Amino acid sequence: MRNRINFYLLEYALHSLWRQKSKTLFIGLVLTLLIFLLSALFFIASSIKHELAQSVDALPEITVQKLQGGKHTNIPSSAVDTILSIHGVEDAIARVWGYYYFQKAGVPFVLVGVDPFEEQYKKSLQKIVDNYEISSQEQMLVGRGVYEIFKEHHYEESFNFIKSDGSLYTLPIAGVFTETIELESNDMIILSKQSAREIFAMDADMATDIVVKVANPEEIAMVASKIQLAFPDARIITKEALQISYANIIDYKSGVFLSLFIVSLFTFFMIIYDKLSGLSTQERREIGILKALGWKVELILKEKFYEAALLSFVSYLVGVSVALFYVYILHAPLLRNIFEGYSVLRSSFHLPFVLDFQTLALLFFLSIPLYVAASIIPSWRVATQEADEVMR
Amino acid sequence: MLLHPEVLAILLVNTLFFLFALIAFVLSVRIVLFYNADESTSLQYKLQKEGYLASTIIKFIFILKIPLFLFFVFTLDSLSNLITGAMCAAGVVDATVYGNYLFVLKILNLYLFAFWLMLHYRESKREVPRYTKEKYIFFLLLFILFMIEVAVEFLMFDAIELDKMVDCCGTLYSSTSASYISTLFHINTPLLLGLFYANGVLLLLFYRLKNRYFFALASALFFVSALLSLIAFFGTYIYELPTHHCPFCFLQKEYYYVGYLLYALLFTSTFYGVASTFTDEKRGMQYSLLYALIYMFIVSAYVLSYYFKTGVWL
Numbered sequence: 232m233r234n235r236i237n238f239y240l241l242e243y244a245l246h247s248l249w250r251q252k253s254k255t256l257f258i259g260l261v262l263t264l265l266i267f268l269l270s271a272l273f274f275i276a277s278s279i280k281h282e283l284a285q286s287v288d289a290l291p292e293i294t295v296q297k298l299q300g301g302k303h304t305n306i307p308s309s310a311v312d313t314i315l316s317i318h319g320v321e322d323a324i325a326r327v328w329g330y331y332y333f334q335k336a337g338v339p340f341v342l343v344g345v346d347p348f349e350e351q352y353k354k355s356l357q358k359i360v361d362n363y364e365i366s367s368q369e370q371m372l373v374g375r376g377v378y379e380i381f382k383e384h385h386y387e388e389s390f391n392f393i394k395s396d397g398s399l400y401t402l403p404i405a406g407v408f409t410e411t412i413e414l415e416s417n418d419m420i421i422l423s424k425q426s427a428r429e430i431f432a433m434d435a436d437m438a439t440d441i442v443v444k445v446a447n448p449e450e451i452a453m454v455a456s457k458i459q460l461a462f463p464d465a466r467i468i469t470k471e472a473l474q475i476s477y478a479n480i481i482d483y484k485s486g487v488f489l490s491l492f493i494v495s496l497f498t499f500f501m502i503i504y505d506k507l508s509g510l511s512t513q514e515r516r517e518i519g520i521l522k523a524l525g526w527k528v529e530l531i532l533k534e535k536f537y538e539a540a541l542l543s544f545v546s547y548l549v550g551v552s553v554a555l556f557y558v559y560i561l562h563a564p565l566l567r568n569i570f571e572g573y574s575v576l577r578s579s580f581h582l583p584f585v586l587d588f589q590t591l592a593l594l595f596f597l598s599i600p601l602y603v604a605a606s607i608i609p610s611w612r613v614a615t616q617e618a619d620e621v622m623r
Numbered sequence: 624m625l626l627h628p629e630v631l632a633i634l635l636v637n638t639l640f641f642l643f644a645l646i647a648f649v650l651s652v653r654i655v656l657f658y659n660a661d662e663s664t665s666l667q668y669k670l671q672k673e674g675y676l677a678s679t680i681i682k683f684i685f686i687l688k689i690p691l692f693l694f695f696v697f698t699l700d701s702l703s704n705l706i707t708g709a710m711c712a713a714g715v716v717d718a719t720v721y722g723n724y725l726f727v728l729k730i731l732n733l734y735l736f737a738f739w740l741m742l743h744y745r746e747s748k749r750e751v752p753r754y755t756k757e758k759y760i761f762f763l764l765l766f767i768l769f770m771i772e773v774a775v776e777f778l779m780f781d782a783i784e785l786d787k788m789v790d791c792c793g794t795l796y797s798s799t800s801a802s803y804i805s806t807l808f809h810i811n812t813p814l815l816l817g818l819f820y821a822n823g824v825l826l827l828l829f830y831r832l833k834n835r836y837f838f839a840l841a842s843a844l845f846f847v848s849a850l851l852s853l854i855a856f857f858g859t860y861i862y863e864l865p866t867h868h869c870p871f872c873f874l875q876k877e878y879y880y881v882g883y884l885l886y887a888l889l890f891t892s893t894f895y896g897v898a899s900t901f902t903d904e905k906r907g908m909q910y911s912l913l914y915a916l917i918y919m920f921i922v923s924a925y926v927l928s929y930y931f932k933t934g935v936w937l
Contacts, residue, residue, distance in 0.1 A: 273628070475705055479785065482705075486626030493635065528675050529747065589629070589701060592694050596632045600687050604639050607679055615672040 240530075244537035251514070258506055259546050265499055266550025266598045267557070269492070273590045274558040275567050276485040278582040283477045287470060289353050291324075291442040292451050294468040295458055303466070305437040310462065314443055317457050319450040324352045325438035327427045331392065331420075336380050341419045344427030352442045359421060363406040369426065370405040376417035378407045395432040402426060488569060489597075496597070500605050507609035518613055519621030528614050535610035536603075543602045551594065559584050624783040629698040634780065636691055637773045640684050647680040648766045651759040658756055674755070678743050681762065684769075685736040692729060693883065700874055706789055712871040713792035721779040728772045734894060735765050741898050792869035796854065812856055819845075819852040823919050826896075830912050835899045838908055842896020845915060849889055857922040860929050865937045881921075888918040 248255045295314065297306035306325075314323040327344035343356070351357040363372050371390075373381065381390055381404070389403040402422060428435060443458070445451050455467045521531060557563060559582060567582070624630060650673045658670050699712035709715050716722035739761060746752045822845045829838040854870050861873050861881065874882035892914035899907040930936060 276628075475707070475785075478705060482627050485628045486631060489628050489631050490626060493631075496635070528672075532675065532679055589697065592690075592697070593629055593632050596636050596691065596694060600636050600639055603683065603687075604643060607643070607683055608676070611676045611679060615675060 237533075240534055241537055241541075244534050244541055247517075247534070248538055248542065251511075254506065255542065258503060259542055261499060261502060262543060262546040262598065262602055263550045263553070265495070266547055266594060267554045269489075269597055270551050270554035270590075270594050271557050271563060271566050272485060272488060272569075273593060274554055274586070275563050275569075275582060276481050277585045277587065277590050278558070280478060280481045281585045282583055283481070284474060287474050287477060289355060290470055290473070291322075291352050292445040292448070292470050293443040293455055293458065294473075295441040295443060295462065296466045296468070297440075297462070298464055298466050303440075305433055305439060306441060306465070308436050308438045311438075311441055313461055314441060314458055317454055317461075319445055319447065319454050321444040321446045322350070323441055323443045324349070325441050326352065327424045327431075327433065328439050329427070329431050331430065333380070335384055338380055339418070340377055342427050342430065343419060343421050344424035345421055346424050352444070356421075359408045363408060369402060369423070371402045371420055371422040371426070372406050372408055373404055373421075374417050374419040375407055375409050377420055378404070392430045394430060400426075400430055484569060496601060500601055503602060503605035504609065507606050508612070510613060514613070515616065515621045518616055519618045522616070522618035522621075531614035532610060535606065535614065539603050539606045539610070543599045547595065547599065550598075551591070555586070558582060624702075624780050624785065627702070627780075629694075629701065630780045633691065633695060633698065634777060636687065637776060640687075641770070641773055643680045644684060644766055644769055647677040647762065650674070650677040651762045651766070654759045655756055655763065658759075660752070660755065674759075677759070677762070681736065681743075682740060685733075685740055688733060688736060692733060695729070696874060696883075700871070702783070705785055706783070707786070708789045708791055710791040710793070710872070711869060711875060713795050713869050714789045715783065716871075717795055718784075718787070718789040719779050719782040721775050721782065725772065725775045725779055728768065728775065730890075732765070732768055732772055733890075734897075735768065737894055738898060738901075739765060741901055745901060792872060793867065796868035796870070797866065810851075810855070815848070815852050815855055819848045820919075822848050823915065826912055826915055830908055833905070833908075835908060838911070839897045839900045842893050842899075842911055842915070845896070846889060846893040849918065853885070853922065857925060859937050860922075860925040863929060863937075885918060885921065888914045888921075892918060 295306065295310070296303050297310075298304070308325045311323045311325050314320055329342055330339045331342050332339045345351060345356065345360055347360055351360055359372060381387065387404075389401050392400045392402065394400050408421075427433075428437075433439075443454065445454050451469055451471070455469055459465065459467050518531065558566075562582060625634070654670050654674055654677070657666060659667065696712060699715045702715050703709035703711050706715060706718060709718065716726060739758070742754070742758055742761070746754060746758060822841060825841040826838065826845060829835075829841055850870075854868050858868055858870065858873065859865050861878055862869075871882070872878065873885070874880060892911045894911075895907045895914070896911035899911065926936075
């Protein structure tokens with residue numbers, strides 16, 4: 232059981248790999264490419280998961296939406312008072328927000344209505360409101376992505392929203408904000424609640440939804456059930472549920488990709504098996520000489536195992552490092568389209584650097600066992616050849 | 624649940640194991656049926672060569688099984704974030720009827736694989752192998768257990784439902800719950816601790832006496848008493864919480880993954896201890912004793928440091 236690493240054997244394995252340069256290079260390249268593709272995928276997935284977790288973390292504990300016929304509709308602002316009377320509720324804020332589809336560019340913006348004198352439901356939003364004071368009600372702050380789009384269409388000073396009755400509603404741009412998490416703020420426009428209601432054609436006493444802050448995390452479930460009792464037609468979304476469903480979406484996407492990828496893993500297995508099975512006369516001679524010199528079958532198997540381990544280790548390192556470069560320095564062109572939506576504006580978010588043990592272990596189990604397994608039978612064939620037959 | 628990337632990876636490696644174990648199984652059957660060391664026909668030479676392949680495959684499976692087991696535990700832990708109610712792997716294990724059996728089976732199989740390899744190693748050191756057939760009969764049994772494990776693992780991951788509420792470890796391992804684990808908390812603590820430390824002393828004693836059979840017995844008992852005392856007593860000091868008895872939570876980051884270290888020490892110690900029945904080398908016993916002592920030291924240190932910090936016992 233005590234298997235120490237035999238460095239002479241390791242050196243021999245290295246030389247043996249070197250002697251068959253083209254074969255080693257081919258297998259190494261295929262393996263590296265495989266690991267690269269997989270690791271790029273999982274790096275992107277874990278980055279996005281991290282980013283989403285962060286933005287969900289900043290949200291209030293409970294969101295209350297009104298449903299009508301199973302669809303989300305506006306909720307009366309007066310519901311805030313009912314919710315505030317529930318014990319354990321720290322604060323309840325009626326939000327006015329929605330999407331505005333800018334037809335010329337084919338891009339939806341997220342319009343968030345704020346009341347500068349009210350406390351904002353999110354720290355990042357509070358920061359923006361504090362930093363860029365909206366001097367009058369009739370102004371807006373836009374995200375960087377939105378500003379670029381505006382400029383492209385020559386709206387440098389102000390923008391004309393088309394209201395539901397067809398008339399125009401002009402809002403001057405007060406500033407461009409760049410802070411906060413890019414995934415959510417890139418396509419955002421911040422304006423006063425009043426303007427937002429105007430654009431969405433909402434009544435003054437209505438809100439899109441209500442967010443509820445609960446100080447004690449133990450009480451969230453209780454408060455949620457009390458709100459449900461008070462508003463039977465409401466949909467109550469807790470932060471935890473949101474976190475889980477976000478994580479599930481990302482996991483599901485990478486899972487689907489991976490299950491399709493299994494076909495290529497299988498192909499890879501066949502290629503390696505085939506490549507390793509084809510022995511040159513040179514190799515046969517080599518094994519024959521070793522056996523004639525008194526090497527035992529176990530020793531030759533061990534040497535072959537060293538070869539496989541060396542090759543896969545180097546490929547793993549190279550594959551993972553190239554993927555790190557590709558994802559975090561080149562920002563993963565092409566591959567990240569799997570994860571993000573189809574929207575034009577969303578595509579400019581950057582991927583935060585996340586590298587955890589779990590991803591590395593996952594990559595290891597998806598690639599190395601496959602390669603080593605493919606090399607078992609060919610190695611055994613080589614090792615059990617008879618010396619006299621081979622050298623004849 | 625099957626489409627989760629970590630689960631897919633485990634299932635993929637399991638499929639690989641299944642295919643190769645099947646090859647080893649067929650070869651083993653041939654060896655068991657036809658092997659005869661006294662004949663020198665070409666069939667016997669062929670069988671001998673096939674024996675190399677079978678043992679290489681088993682070695683391959685075992686070497687990967689160890690990190691895969693760790694990865695499995697790690698995956699269960701991370702799944703607990705996605706399943707409502709679960710706070711650590713205990714909830715996920717309990718989420719399906721298969722969980723507990725799978726865990727026991729996995730640990731048992733790891734031990735059996737390790738013993739098989741130990742046997743194989745001893746055999747290959749001999750001038751004339753004696754137990755070739757027996758070795759492969761042992762593998763045939765092992766194969767059946769292993770196949771059950773692979774099947775149960777698939778069933779378990781298939782059966783986990785994300786939107787179903789499960790119990791968390793706080794209820795599973797509480798003294799008020801009606802499970803069989805709760806009966807454990809009715810054994811009084813001094814008795815349990817006495818057993819644990821007495822077992823440690825026994826290990827030391829049999830090591831001095833160089834009696835490897837008694838040592839192996841003591842080692843197996845040590846494993847049981849260590850697990851029981853870990854759940855009932857030492858765990859509470861790791862968590863610094865008198866009501867928390869979970870054997871999974873200390874695998875998490877909040878406790879610096881100390882569980883992995885503790886279980887690794889315990890498993891290797893028991894393995895070397897029990898395996899020392901096969902060999903007359905002293906080294907196995909040495910390793911076993913060393914790991915057991917380190918384990919005892921660490922868990923005791925948790926208790927003592929808690930006492931020094933707060934001045935009270937839990």
